[in-house]
Amino acid sequence: MDYDVNKVVVLSDDLGNETEIEYIDSGTFEGKEYALFMPLENDDDEVIIMQYDNVSKDYDSFIPVSDRRILEGVYETLRQKYAPALAELDEQTGEEQ
Numbered sequence: 001m002d003y004d005v006n007k008v009v010v011l012s013d014d015l016g017n018e019t020e021i022e023y024i025d026s027g028t029f030e031g032k033e034y035a036l037f038m039p040l041e042n043d044d045d046e047v048i049i050m051q052y053d054n055v056s057k058d059y060d061s062f063i064p065v066s067d068r069r070i071l072e073g074v075y076e077t078l079r080q081k082y083a084p085a086l087a088e089l090d091e092q093t094g095e096e097q
Helices: 068-093
Strands: 008-012 018-029 032-039 048-053 061-064
Touching: 018 068, 032 068, 048 068
Parallel strands: none
Antiparallel strands: 008 018, 018 032, 032 048, 048 061
8 A cells, every 4th residue: 555645535435425535644553554544524633544455456445443452553553653753843842742
């Protein structure tokens, strides 16, 4: 899966309903690849974590994740990925995490 950050992705469900979401990042948890998205029409800090499922070479497929353990694991994986940058930013601004 190779997306640019902030790329708008259109998801289509089995009924043909489309939803636009923004790709934020991806990471691997327990050997599977997951993507972090944010709805374009988002008034709160909601994010969507979906498992990448390479079932077709013609298009990318994502499976919604509902397992709380996986959601927390993926979130923690991505949080750790950005921890050094966030710590450096906090150091520059004089804030603590």
